[in-house]
Amino acid sequence: MKLLAIIENTIRESIAKKTMIGFFAISNVILIIMLLIALFSDFDINVKLQGLEQFSNGASPLETLVRTMEVMIANLLYMAAIFLSIFATASIMPNTLEKGAIDLLISKPVSRSTILAGKFIGGTLIVFFNVAYYILGMWLIISFRTGYWDGGFLLTVFPITFAFIVLYVFLLFIGVTTRSSALGIILAYGFLIILSPLLAKREVFLYAISSSEAYRGIVDVLYYILPKPDDISSIMNNVILHSEINWMPVWSSAIFAGVLYGFTQYIFNRKDF
Amino acid sequence: MDIFLSFFESKKWPFIVQQWKKDQLRRISRVRIFPASVFPRFRFRYLLHCMPVIVASSLTKIYSPKSRHAVRALDDVSLQVQRGEIFGLLGPNGSGKTTFIKLLLGIAFPTSGSGTVLGKPLGCTEAKARIGYLPENHRYPPYLNGEQILRFFGKLTGLESRLLEERIDEVLKQVGMEQWRKVKFRKYSKGMMQRIGLAQALLNQPEVIFLDEPTDGVDPLGRKEIRELIKHLRDRGTTVFTNSHLLSEVEMISDRVAILHKGKLIREGTVSSLTKAGDQWEITAHGNVDSVRMDLQARNLRFQLDKERIIITVPDLQEANHVSDLLRSRGLLIEGMQQKKHSLEDFFIKVIQDESR
Numbered sequence: 001m002k003l004l005a006i007i008e009n010t011i012r013e014s015i016a017k018k019t020m021i022g023f024f025a026i027s028n029v030i031l032i033i034m035l036l037i038a039l040f041s042d043f044d045i046n047v048k049l050q051g052l053e054q055f056s057n058g059a060s061p062l063e064t065l066v067r068t069m070e071v072m073i074a075n076l077l078y079m080a081a082i083f084l085s086i087f088a089t090a091s092i093m094p095n096t097l098e099k100g101a102i103d104l105l106i107s108k109p110v111s112r113s114t115i116l117a118g119k120f121i122g123g124t125l126i127v128f129f130n131v132a133y134y135i136l137g138m139w140l141i142i143s144f145r146t147g148y149w150d151g152g153f154l155l156t157v158f159p160i161t162f163a164f165i166v167l168y169v170f171l172l173f174i175g176v177t178t179r180s181s182a183l184g185i186i187l188a189y190g191f192l193i194i195l196s197p198l199l200a201k202r203e204v205f206l207y208a209i210s211s212s213e214a215y216r217g218i219v220d221v222l223y224y225i226l227p228k229p230d231d232i233s234s235i236m237n238n239v240i241l242h243s244e245i246n247w248m249p250v251w252s253s254a255i256f257a258g259v260l261y262g263f264t265q266y267i268f269n270r271k272d273f
Numbered sequence: 274m275d276i277f278l279s280f281f282e283s284k285k286w287p288f289i290v291q292q293w294k295k296d297q298l299r300r301i302s303r304v305r306i307f308p309a310s311v312f313p314r315f316r317f318r319y320l321l322h323c324m325p326v327i328v329a330s331s332l333t334k335i336y337s338p339k340s341r342h343a344v345r346a347l348d349d350v351s352l353q354v355q356r357g358e359i360f361g362l363l364g365p366n367g368s369g370k371t372t373f374i375k376l377l378l379g380i381a382f383p384t385s386g387s388g389t390v391l392g393k394p395l396g397c398t399e400a401k402a403r404i405g406y407l408p409e410n411h412r413y414p415p416y417l418n419g420e421q422i423l424r425f426f427g428k429l430t431g432l433e434s435r436l437l438e439e440r441i442d443e444v445l446k447q448v449g450m451e452q453w454r455k456v457k458f459r460k461y462s463k464g465m466m467q468r469i470g471l472a473q474a475l476l477n478q479p480e481v482i483f484l485d486e487p488t489d490g491v492d493p494l495g496r497k498e499i500r501e502l503i504k505h506l507r508d509r510g511t512t513v514f515t516n517s518h519l520l521s522e523v524e525m526i527s528d529r530v531a532i533l534h535k536g537k538l539i540r541e542g543t544v545s546s547l548t549k550a551g552d553q554w555e556i557t558a559h560g561n562v563d564s565v566r567m568d569l570q571a572r573n574l575r576f577q578l579d580k581e582r583i584i585i586t587v588p589d590l591q592e593a594n595h596v597s598d599l600l601r602s603r604g605l606l607i608e609g610m611q612q613k614k615h616s617l618e619d620f621f622i623k624v625i626q627d628e629s630r
């Protein structure tokens with residue numbers, strides 16, 4: 001099947017380009033460090049548990065301890081994973097659009113939407129499997145060490161992949177319009193590190209700049225329109241802690257991604273190569 | 274799931290072809306060239322054969338039309354290529370040859386004008402399954418070997434996997450790349466890349482094949498092989514559309530050529546009609562050249578001397594015979610007499626110079 005062939009080729013390319021290997025290697029290094037810490041640290045779970053009893057109102061102290069640890073690890077991992085995945089996938093679209101390569105692809109009986117979909121699904125799968133591997137390894141280490149097995153941590157693969165997908169659509173858009181992977185990376189990082197946290201905590205930071213209604217209105221609109229990787233990391237914490245999830249950041253980010261994907265497709269369909 | 278899909282794909286074809294034939298018949302019966310009762314099958318085949326494979330009507334392409342750097346790459350080009358022809362599109366660098374092919378394949382979109390390939394509108398996915406294309410400066414995934422490249426593009430053409438493997442063996446043999454099939458593309462020499470590109474274009478046994486500079490970077494022996502291959506394709510009924518600067522090569526194989534200059538189609542015709550230099554004849558002889566010099570000057574004939582040899586240009590066949598009698602009577606030996614031709618290159622250069630003036 002044509003779509004499958006394109007997906008397979010995308011994955012093969014990222015393996016050949018070594019970005020995937022690099023990604024995988026970094027995951028392994030972190031896992032090994034974690035494993036060493038788990039094996040050799042003096043961390044005595046029972047001592048920690050005694051100290052915790054007074055904080056864990058009602059819940060078992062072990063549960064609270066493990067989940068808190070998992071939240072800390074997951075937050076570190078969230079940023080690292082998204083940074084790496086953006087880096088690993090930013091060149092997928094620009095490479096596809098290289099002169100001599102895209103001509104040939106379009107001359108085959110595949111529609112331009114199949115090409116874009118193949119690149120989208122391929123990139124997503126690459127990241128999904130890498131993140132899943134990483135999370136699974138981490139989860140096994142934590143669970144073995146503490147003896148507390150809880151599935152919440154495993155589910156974090158979904159918010160992480162989701163946050164990536166939204167940014168990946170943006171990378172595809174930049175790729176199709178400018179054929180530049182560097183620009184995609186810079187803008188995505190800028191958004192991730194600066195704009196998204198500022199908007200998520202706009203009451204604290206951005207509102208302080210001016211009390212004008214119009215200004216605050218604009219800030220709010222921006223917040224609701226743009227994707228919300230920062231809020232999604234909070235959702236990830238809620239997933240681990242099994243607490244209530246606010247779905248607004250998810251669906252509003254999904255709408256952004258969907259609209260941007262449609263727009264990217266529209267531009268791609270009309271582009272001369 | 275997979276089995277189901279490949280089954281579906283393999284069964285889809287006959288249906289599409291049937292539908293296409295039905296459409297043709299419907300169109301044909303509207304045309305009413307023959308009364309509907311006379312040999313409907315024969316009539317269908319006949320018309321199918323006569324239908325041009327490539328039709329371009331007033332194709333115009335302006336790149337970035339709104340910017341200051343607007344480029345009129347193609348200007349009102351109309352052209353038809355018949356089934357089974359080898360058609361050569363010539364032109365200086367930047368004259369729009371590649372752009373023309375890109376428009377036909379839907380890689381770029383015309384600013385105005387229209388066209389069909391195999392009876393379908395430009396860029397139609399269904400028609401592309403019956404088309405082969407060798408782009409200029411083609412790039413393949415460098416991490417794949419020859420065989421994997423062919424497999425990837427074969428899958429994209431929708432070839433069913435067993436047939437695909439057979440075809441891969443066949444085309445690798447056709448382009449002489451069998452011993453390189455397991456070698457990674459990045460280790461290929463330029464000529465090998467070109468051959469793999471050609472193999473890729475042949476995979477689906479296309480009805481029409483577009484070759485953009487097919488012999489670029491290929492050694493003389495390889496070029497000859499490619500020419501043979503192109504002729505072989507033509508003999509099997511494939512229509513070949515090729516772009517090239519190598520005029521002697523185009524001259525050797527093309528049935529018809531067209532010349533593009535700054536996006537405009539300035540000449541079109543069979544190679545022989547374009548290169549024929551009127552009814553002029555050329556006589557080559559050797560012997561005592563001085564003895565005829567005065568006579569030739571008296572007859573107002575142009576001639577070139579080369580030691581003992583003389584080459585005389587004569588305006589027509591009758592005069593050529595008179596002159597050869599004269600030469601013989603003076604004891605010169607006639608080496609040859611032939612109708613004078615420009616080479617395609619001479620013609621091309623002359624036409625382009627005239628246009629640029």
Ligand SMILES: Nc1ncnc2c1ncn2[C@@H]1O[C@H](COP(=O)(O)OP(=O)(O)OP(=O)(O)O)[C@@H](O)[C@H]1O
Binds near residue numbers: 336344367371
């Ligand atoms: N994608 C593009 N964007 C803008 N201009 C383009 C593009 N592709 C081609 N052109 C311009 O269109 C004109 C025709 O280019 P084209 O590639 O069709 O020429 P060509 O006849 O194939 O030349 P060559 O013999 O060098 O291959 C050139 O002036 C070129 O600069």
Ligand SMILES: [Mg+2]
Binds near residue numbers: 372516
């Ligand atoms: Mg060209």
